[in-house]
Each structure stands twice: as C-alpha cells, then as structure tokens.
Amino acid sequence: MSIIKATDVFAEVIESNTQLLPVINRFNISLGLDNQTVEEICKKVDINLNFFLAILNTYQNPNYFHKLNPNDYSILEVVNYLKKTHAYYINYALPKLEKILQTLNVSCQVHNGAVKLIHTFYQKYKEELIAHIEDEESRVFTYIGRLVETQKKESDFSILTFEKEHTNVEEKINDLKTLIVRHIPPTYNQNVANDFLIELSRFEKDISDHARIEDNLLIPMVKHIENTLSV
Amino acid sequence: MKKIVIIHSSSIICRGLTDVIKGYFNVDVFVFPSVEEFISRKVDARKLIVFTEHAENIIISQIRNQDAAKEVVIIQLHNKSESIENTCFDSSISIWAEPADFYNIIHPQLAAAETHSNEIENSNLTIREKDVLREVSTGLTNKEIAEKLHISIHTVISHRKNITAKLGIKSISGLTVYAIINNIVDTNSIDPNSLI
Numbered sequence: 001m002s003i004i005k006a007t008d009v010f011a012e013v014i015e016s017n018t019q020l021l022p023v024i025n026r027f028n029i030s031l032g033l034d035n036q037t038v039e040e041i042c043k044k045v046d047i048n049l050n051f052f053l054a055i056l057n058t059y060q061n062p063n064y065f066h067k068l069n070p071n072d073y074s075i076l077e078v079v080n081y082l083k084k085t086h087a088y089y090i091n092y093a094l095p096k097l098e099k100i101l102q103t104l105n106v107s108c109q110v111h112n113g114a115v116k117l118i119h120t121f122y123q124k125y126k127e128e129l130i131a132h133i134e135d136e137e138s139r140v141f142t143y144i145g146r147l148v149e150t151q152k153k154e155s156d157f158s159i160l161t162f163e164k165e166h167t168n169v170e171e172k173i174n175d176l177k178t179l180i181v182r183h184i185p186p187t188y189n190q191n192v193a194n195d196f197l198i199e200l201s202r203f204e205k206d207i208s209d210h211a212r213i214e215d216n217l218l219i220p221m222v223k224h225i226e227n228t229l230s231v
Numbered sequence: 232m233k234k235i236v237i238i239h240s241s242s243i244i245c246r247g248l249t250d251v252i253k254g255y256f257n258v259d260v261f262v263f264p265s266v267e268e269f270i271s272r273k274v275d276a277r278k279l280i281v282f283t284e285h286a287e288n289i290i291i292s293q294i295r296n297q298d299a300a301k302e303v304v305i306i307q308l309h310n311k312s313e314s315i316e317n318t319c320f321d322s323s324i325s326i327w328a329e330p331a332d333f334y335n336i337i338h339p340q341l342a343a344a345e346t347h348s349n350e351i352e353n354s355n356l357t358i359r360e361k362d363v364l365r366e367v368s369t370g371l372t373n374k375e376i377a378e379k380l381h382i383s384i385h386t387v388i389s390h391r392k393n394i395t396a397k398l399g400i401k402s403i404s405g406l407t408v409y410a411i412i413n414n415i416v417d418t419n420s421i422d423p424n425s426l427i
Binding site for chain 1: 398399400401402404405408409411412413423424427
C-alpha cells in the first residue's frame, strides 16, 4: 500500500484501510472527518504529525520503519501510544473475542468438548497476554520514564533484558486459528465461528503491528538513549 | 482411526481374509501368526477389530488389554460349520462363511466407531510422534521425555519439529489441546484444564 503523507485527505486514507480505525481512536481522533488533511487533523487534536504518520504507515506498510528518523518525536509519545493500545486490547479487543467464543460454545448442537478446550486455551492466552502487558508497563515503561527523567543509566536493568519475549504471545494466536481451521470438529454455528476467526485475524494483525512498533521503534530509541547516557 | 488385526497361524487364511476385507473396506489390515507377535508390535489405533483363532480366556484378555488401542473388539475365527457361542468374544464367525457374512460382521463395528466419535483422523502422526506429543502435553521437558522414552534429546527435538510441521501448532498448550481432542492423552486421569 502507498505511504500516507501529511497532505493526504484523511477521510480517504481511512476509507482505503479500515484497519486504521482503532489506531486513530488511540490518538483521540473520531470520525466526522470532512475533507481535512492529515496535517490539519494533527493540528486540531494537537498530536505530533511525524509520529502520527510513522504509526499510521507502520500499520499500512510492514517495512516502513527503515525510512524513519527517530529524532522527529519523543520516546514518551511512543510509550503513551503503546499504553493506549494496551488499554484497547484489555478493555475492548480481548473481551470482544471472549464474547464471541462464549456464543460459539453455546451454539454447538451436540456437546463439543473441543470448543470448550478452545475456550480454555483462549482464556490462558488472554491471561498470559495481560500479564505480559502489565509486566511491560510496570517494568519497561517505568524504566523508560526514569531514564528520561534522571538522564542516568541503571546498572541493574537495561532494555536488553526485555527483548525477545514477543514470539510466544503471537505463536498462540496462530495456534488458535490453526486448531479451529484444521483440527476441531465443526459441530458449531459456522457464522459465529467465522466471526471469531475474522475478529481473531484482525486482532493478530493489530498485535503484530504493535509488537513491530515496540521492536523496531521503541527498543532502538531506548538503546540510543542508553548509549548517550552514563551511569 | 480404526484398524483390523488378524491373528491366525495359517497364512493362507490370513491372506484370504485380508483380501476379503480390503475388497469391502478402505482400512488397514495387520496380520500376525501369533498373539505374542501381535502384543510386541503394539498396533496403535483408537479402535481395533481383532480376528483370532485363539479361544482361551487368558489369551483373549491379553489381546483385549494391550495398551495401544482404546477399544478392542474381538471376533473369534473358528473352523466349525455352524456358529458357536463363547462369551469372552464380542462376536464369532466361521472360516467357512461367505465373504458377505464377513462384511456384515465388520461393517457395524466400523460404523459404530464412526458415530461414537466426531474425531478427525489424526494428521498422520507416527506412533513415536504420538508418544512424544503425549509427554509434551503433560508438561515434560525434552530431557525428561528422552529419558522416559529411552531416546536421545536430539531425537525428541526432531520429533517435535515434525509434529509442529504436520499439525501447524507450535505452542505447548496448543499441542495439548490437539492431543486431548484426538485422545492421544488420557483425560480420564487428568483434568484437561490443568494441562492447557
């Protein structure tokens, strides 16, 4: 997909990629966009244009980060955005998936133990993801806050301790899809199962873009800051 | 998954019966000259339909209690011209019977397994892969699995790679869900929710 620019009419950007809808909500932008450009919207809602474009283009194009200059915005903006995304997962996306799964469970004409197992698997996944998010907020984000505030490195903690933890969480969404698509007996309401898979795929895309923002943007920025500071 | 086993000392009878069964059903048939060989081979299936000439209670219970199959149906293969009653068998049939009689005795058994479980056929995991999957899903580490199954860690890892490639599932809890659905792990003795 094409790169989103400051002069683009924002309504057209959204019309061509609805996956961006929850993303713009995290920036406190609502619909009713009229013909305003991306730049005009940013001024109106008071958000950093470069950062907004960086995030939008990350969702639009998986390789976008290579072209981007991290000096254009502050790391606290990144952290703030990531926190909003976390809140969106915990308060909206995960409960929604859970609700569809409950409907799926009830929809089985005959007892389907496999759907119950899927539900259990999902709940464990959810707990794990929430624990991961909470850990990230309580350890990593507060660490970044301290770095910015004190301008000093810490001897017992660096961003390296937190790398390499993402694969697990993504692996399970994929397993969840595989189990339903390939392995469990289909004695459930198919429309509900479709809803679940479609919603799950959307969530999978969102969370993988989110992980990419953390891995390719947040972590390099923290490393950059760590390298410029002394203990 | 259902399999048919023939345990008979006459290879002509084994071959003839195999031929008859394969003419009617698309099912794996395994032939053994003796009960000992059958037990040592561990034919792995959810349901086994066993034809045997042996009639001693103790031998029949040996066949019934072999551990690789969940359900074992034993059909006596006798050489009398009429049907005979023996309570330790699920059924019996004479070697002089017509092929259609064999069809009539096998068909309900295969069909019963069909309706009893809405199980999807295991995605061609080998017996050894299932052994490894069973241990993985009960939470053992590679090292523990290697010790328990008397194989090297290297072999365990290679089995696990193949399992993941065949099933498309990577996480341990995902594999556990698969193992429970396909009865690879016995959930009578363990709470499935504690495994996932």
